[in-house]
Amino acid sequence: MKGAFKSLSVAMVKGFVRDKATLFFTFVFPLMFLVVFGLLFRDAGAEKLKLGAVGDGPVLAALEQSGAVELERFDSLDAGVQKVRDGDLPGLVEATGTKVDLRFAASDQAQAGLVRGIVAGVTQELNIRATGQPPRFEFTAAQVEDASLKPIQYLTPGILSWGIAVTAVFGAALTMVNWRRKQVLRRLRLAPVTPTTVLSSRLSVTIGVAIAQAIVFVGVALLPVFGLRLSGTWWMSIPVFLSGILAFFAIGMLIGAFTKTEEAATGAANIVVLPMAFLSGTFFPIDAAPPWLQTVSKVFPLRHMNDGMMDFLVRGKSAAALVVPCAVLIGFTLVVGFIASKVFTWEDS
CATH class of the missing domain: 3.40.190.10 (Periplasmic binding protein-like II)
Incomplete structure (x- = not known):
């Protein structure tokens, strides 16, 4: 099975690297948002x-x-x-x-x-x-965060989470639809390869691509022109990062299970991911939205991934802050993954 896992993973990686459009929408497209918003809001708050x-x-x-x-x-x-x-x-x-x-x-x-x-x-x-009288009440004000914080500190976690969501959903959905349409899944089913091997190889490629995305995103944001500064607990964002990949991979598998063509899978993935990005605080602070919208946003896994990544990349929170985002994302993975397994088919009927 190790040989099958390796062969499938290598095939998926080669297919990913050779597809220029996929490379563009995985790395360049979301990175454009980081660069544009980072430059636009670089001096935000400096004007009087x-x-x-x-x-x-x-x-x-x-x-x-x-x-x-x-x-x-x-x-x-x-x-x-x-x-x-x-x-x-x-x-x-x-x-x-x-x-x-x-x-x-x-x-x-x-x-x-x-x-x-x-x-x-x-x-x-x-x-x-x-x-000439001393004031009766004493008032003081202090910023609770590091005075050096810049907008890039808040843009990076949100746009990075959105980029990972796009990669996981589209990668899983389009691969499954394409392989089913070309009867690759049918051949794999007849071969001595278990479904676990197929899924784990696709997931391993998704995680590898997401890690590459994170390195590129954080590397660009750390450039002096943007000035990102990671908090001392940035490494604690890794569990949230991995939980988020699993959640959106499960969404991609569900979409790939019930769509028949790549066009349908792309449309369904866009319908799921794009509105979620706007409703989860990716491009603007969700705290500025109406209370009812903030409540609705908590239904979406991207909101919890955004919050979890920001808690550790920016705010430097303790391990206790891992509980809510990881629990929600893992729970979401289990529920959606279970549904996907029930509707999944190896070949078109």
Whole structure:
């Protein structure tokens, strides 16, 4: 059986390497997303909030010193208000003597709330200082994560997980459909080769390709232009990584079991993987989605793989964080794998 396993694995690897389209969609296509998003959001968070300013005084000085605001000075109030009305600025601060007026654009509620909060906070702090009395409540703020974290830290785990999902699902589904259509599975069934050997050889190739993907992805993200920094517990992402491969391999086997042609398998795989990517936080933080959508996303294995990979590649969590993602992914593998085994056929009926 070792000879059969080796022969099947070598045949699958050769077929994979010779297929230029497969190589492109396995490595280049998902890597394009990493590069594009990594470059687009490389300096995210570095820009200051820009506000218009008319007049002078301690409030405007304090806003500039805060480091969060950049002021654009105007000689006349009307000119500044017009900029706000046109949508070029989120707000305008007019400081005359002891009076501070804020004019803001209500069309963007999130931006308006941010502007009001910053200006009101600075004004209130100066009012407290002016009384000469010590503040009754002490407030401190600190970032819980490393100050050096960049968007690439969050993009890499999600896009890597999605790339692995694509490889596992498409690889398993298309191989099974192609081999069934060309009656390769029928010949294997008649040969002294067990189903376990066929599946394990396909799975071993999938794992090998996924490892190559991970090395390429992380290697590119570590380049100075992106600046990825792995946490001290990055190696603990390996169980999540392997569990994710198994889960999506099972999905691919299920799709390959009930589809008859490569076109149908490709369409079914896209219907499963692509929406899952958008609903699992691959391209944008799922925490920003509505609560109901966050709840729905927990049904998908990609959400748990994304979270698990990020917990260890970025957040440096302990081994306790392995329980939920690995349990969900392994459970998903067992259920979907069982269903796939029941509907699988060696040849088209």
